[in-house]
Amino acid sequence: MKKRNEILASTRSEPEALSASVQSPDEVEFAVKTLEQDVTVATANLRSRTLKEIERALARCAGGTYGVCEACGDDISPNRLKAIPWARYCLTCQELRSRN
Numbered sequence: 001m002k003k004r005n006e007i008l009a010s011t012r013s014e015p016e017a018l019s020a021s022v023q024s025p026d027e028v029e030f031a032v033k034t035l036e037q038d039v040t041v042a043t044a045n046l047r048s049r050t051l052k053e054i055e056r057a058l059a060r061c062a063g064g065t066y067g068v069c070e071a072c073g074d075d076i077s078p079n080r081l082k083a084i085p086w087a088r089y090c091l092t093c094q095e096l097r098s099r100n
């Protein structure tokens, strides 16, 4: 929940940072700014993906299935949940999925 609020807060400040970076007359500076913007966009994409995972985890909390692997239905190990609180799969299933 805390992580989700953090991400939401930083996502909201994003558009201002973007519009501020495009108003540069100097070409070199513009290139640098464009590069910076790419990084910002990449970070924003990653952030919204994580946010979606967190939203799903919260929905599972509400449905009483939090901490249960979506693939095999086993409990996800507490250590894994500690590292990735929004994990959808147990370690075994996650490894199988990343291999395929």
Ligand SMILES: [Zn+2]
Pocket (backbone or CB within 6 Å): 069, 070, 071, 072, 073, 074, 089, 090, 091, 092, 093, 094
């Ligand atoms: Zn599993």
